[in-house]
Amino acid sequence: MKKIFSILLLTVAFASCKKEGQNTVETDKKDTLSTAKIVSLNGAITETLAQLGEENNIIGVDVTSNYPEGLKAQNLGHVRSITAESILALQPTVIYASNKDMNPDLLEKLKASKVKLELIDQEFSAQGTANLITTVAKSLNKENYQPIIDNINAKLATVKTLEKKPKVLFIYARGAGNLMVAGKDTPLERIITIAGGENAANDFSDFKPLTPEALVSSNPDVILMFDSGLASIGGVDGLLKIEGISATNAGKNKKVIAMEGQYLSGFGPRLGDAAVDLNKLLQ
Incomplete structure (x- = not known):
């Protein structure tokens, strides 16, 4: 870990x-x-x-x-x-x-x-x-x-309760050859939950490599990434080329959210701002 x-x-x-x-x-x-x-x-x-x-x-x-x-x-x-x-x-x-x-x-x-x-x-x-x-x-x-x-x-306190919690999968990327997904007990799982979503990968803790099978089984409604990570794979178009992405609800609807890494997952004084921003994007 x-x-x-x-x-x-x-x-x-x-x-x-x-x-x-x-x-x-x-x-x-x-x-x-x-x-x-x-x-x-x-x-x-x-x-x-x-x-x-x-x-x-x-x-x-x-x-x-x-x-x-x-x-x-x-x-x-x-x-x-x-x-x-x-x-x-x-x-x-x-x-x-x-x-x-x-x-x-x-x-x-x-x-x-x-x-x-x-x-x-x-x-x-x-x-x-x-x-x-x-x-x-x-x-x-x-x-x-x-x-x-x-x-x-x-x-x-201003984070809105969503009528249906979207399943959100966080993908960590450093180029298309280095892709990981966030499971339980990670800062990403916690911020997704605080912002009103549901972490799509809750059958394991920590991070593990992204696989097409995991994408199909989790079938996220939204894919969440660091903006630097999304840029490293060529943006949304590059993400959709990764095997399994296009078969998910998120891929079909091109529902991808990218936020600055420290802001999203740092859990410092800007936690409230980050949670509100993510909540709005999930709406």
């Missing part, structure tokens, strides 16, 4: 530069700005830090940290291949990361460095996102983080 999910995270780095649903909630201006020198190795954490007023203190990030637009920080690469030396060369005072992503060797070296390390237990749900925001805020002694969470919840 870690290998496949790491590939998924890597893809986010090459996603379209389209930036959707910017969260305009601001934290209390009375919060004291920290002087921390921050390295963030997770896109959702980076977005949270920026929302909390720490954008200018972020000096290094991983490839999934592609938002907010214009973030001025050194891109250190993918968290599974980043070296401790490249992080420590920036002389950070605090390092943030998700415990789901961290390379064990990197984790050991960072702990040995004695630099403050904040490992966040990221859960892909609305409550998990609230917990992430709360944990990051408290680590920086930020008090007024609740408006960020309230904004997410307010937007989630």
